[in-house]
Structures are given as structure tokens and as C-alpha cells.
Amino acid sequence: MALFQRDLGIDLGTMFTRIIEGGQMILEEPTVVAVDIEELKMVAVGHEALNMMGRVSQDAIQVTRPLQSGVVAYYELTERLLEFQVKKISGPLGGFRPKNLTRIMITHPYGITSVERRAVHEAALQVGDAFMLPTPLAAAIGVDLPIGTPSGNMIVCMGGGCTQAAVMAMNDIVSGETLRQGGLQLDEAIASYVRKKYGLIIGQPTAEQIKLSIGAAVPQDEEKSLDLQGQDQVSGLPRAFTFTTGEVVEAVQPALEAVFETIRQVLEKTPPELASDIIDRGIALCGGAALLRGMDKLMTQKLGVPTYLVDNPITCMGEGAERGLEMLPILRRNVPQL
Numbered sequence: 107m108a109l110f111q112r113d114l115g116i117d118l119g120t121m122f123t124r125i126i127e128g129g130q131m132i133l134e135e136p137t138v139v140a141v142d143i144e145e146l147k148m149v150a151v152g153h154e155a156l157n158m159m160g161r162v163s164q165d166a167i168q169v170t171r172p173l174q175s176g177v178v179a180y181y182e183l184t185e186r187l188l189e190f191q192v193k194k195i196s197g198p199l200g201g202f203r204p205k206n207l208t209r210i211m212i213t214h215p216y217g218i219t220s221v222e223r224r225a226v227h228e229a230a231l232q233v234g235d236a237f238m239l240p241t242p243l244a245a246a247i248g249v250d251l252p253i254g255t256p257s258g259n260m261i262v263c264m265g266g267g268c269t270q271a272a273v274m275a276m277n278d279i280v281s282g283e284t285l286r287q288g289g290l291q292l293d294e295a296i297a298s299y300v301r302k303k304y305g306l307i308i309g310q311p312t313a314e315q316i317k318l319s320i321g322a323a324v325p326q327d328e329e330k331s332l333d334l335q336g337q338d339q340v341s342g343l344p345r346a347f348t349f350t351t352g353e354v355v356e357a358v359q360p361a362l363e364a365v366f367e368t369i370r371q372v373l374e375k376t377p378p379e380l381a382s383d384i385i386d387r388g389i390a391l392c393g394g395a396a397l398l399r400g401m402d403k404l405m406t407q408k409l410g411v412p413t414y415l416v417d418n419p420i421t422c423m424g425e426g427a428e429r430g431l432e433m434l435p436i437l438r439r440n441v442p443q444l
Contacts, residue, residue, distance in 0.1 A: 115428025120267025258380025306336030
């Protein structure tokens, strides 16, 4: 690394943006912005913007996620969000650092179009010398999978907006798929279940609270419950209800089945020799949605392949992105778009 050069790994996700420097997470913010509609001015970013969601007049302030299903939906907002976050970690003198002294490796979903890739890259160029790495490769590097060998390694990244499954060997993705569904779809499944069973409307933040507090992918020995308020579909008035772990398990199964089908498709496309390696080594599981209790157990049952949750499921993508800057000459042989 050149003197005074700064290397950053950025995991730009639908739900959260995480920045890694020196192997440590130095920023974790929701990928959310709030915009004053009349003045077309960004008024809040990250946690501050998230706290406004569902609580401000939509005629005055629009709270939105610049990324949808893992890809840029609002280019200008993504660009300004990245600028804001890099300035935040740079301190008061950050603006005096030349862009060419900041190197950025930013993650992107596997299999996105060239237009989608260019949108992320151009936004990242506003804050530094930018490179891009498919999320599964970044995650594999971040959890120290031996992807530089001829042996097969498989990782599944379950993020907020998409789920990615990939088999890797020799620093390249041999087979992979991206399902544009993730943790947000689990929240939607819970909200839909509450609406159908109880006749109550709940927002995404409440559904996420249920998922994080008492959620599970498989039945648990300890049945937890949560007391909540929803809006009655008929009267429009608030009404209390109690939701249990067992109900979460039932609610999320259809959404999870789509995830398992995507992984099956990747395994079916994998050469037999590499598939044999994966059965021996197992499937590495990472991402925020992978933290749903029992997810690794359910995946093992559904796929017939041992699956394990990695030690750093939240940060491995950003950590791998930062390490990828040190591996640029090697990675460029197989990922020319870097």
C-alpha cells in the first residue's frame, strides 16, 4: 500500500452498508435515506433516516432504500449515501484526502447486468479508486475458504434483498445463482401471515422485530412469544395480539423454499468432482438472514448437504472485499471486470 493510501472494503447491501478497514468494521449504517420532496434535498441518512420510516408525512419527506434486491435503484441517492458515509469515517479532514489515495473494493450481487454493475461502480468512483467483487467471492475470502485451490467450496449469502449461492475453485465462481429475495421477503411473509390469520396490518419494522426477537426456521424446544399491536383491517383501530415462534416458522417456510430451490439449481450445475468436495466440506452460510435460528439445520435437512453458519456471518463480505484489494493481480485473472 502506498504511503497515506487508505484501503476500504464496502459491503453495500439492501438493508445495511458496512465499511471495513484494517480488518475491523468502522461503520455499520442502514442503507436508507430521507429526502425532502419539495427541496429535493437529502435530510437524513442511515439510522436517523430509518427512524423516520413510517413516522413522517410521505407528502413532505420520502424515506427510501436506494438499493432494491441488492442492486442500485436510485443512482444519485446511492452516490450521495456513499459520499456521506466515507466522509463520516474520515473525520473533519477527510475532505482533503485526494480520491486517488482511497482504494475501495465494493461488493455486488453475482450475475447482475453490466448496467447494474456500472451504476454501483460509478457511484463508488465518487469517493475513491473503485473496484468491484461479487459478494460470494468476497464472503469466501472473508471466511478463509481455500478458493485458490482446485477443490470445490460453496457459500450461501442470505442478505436483506437477495440470496446468493455460489461454488468456487481457483479464485473463480464455477456456478452460481442470485435469488432476488432475502430477509425483507421473510418480513413480508410474517406481515402477510399476521394479516391473514389475525386481520391485522403491521409494518416491515414490526415484522422484522418479530423475526429478530422470536423468529426461527425450525421448531424450537423453547416456544417464545411476543405481545404486539397491529391495525385492524376493518375498523382501522389498534388491536393487541400475541405472536409465537411456531407461527414464525410456519410463516417463513414458503419464502425459504425458494432459497433452497436456488441452491439446488447451483448444485445441479456443479461438476461432479466439485460437488463431491462440497459434500465433504459442507456449505458455508453467511448474511443477516442466515441468523434466523435453525437456518443451518433446516438447510442441511432440505438439501442433504451439511451446512454451517460461519463465525463472522455479518462482516465476512466487507472483510473479504478489503482483503481482495491485496489480491487484485490474482483476482483479475478470473474476474476481468474488476
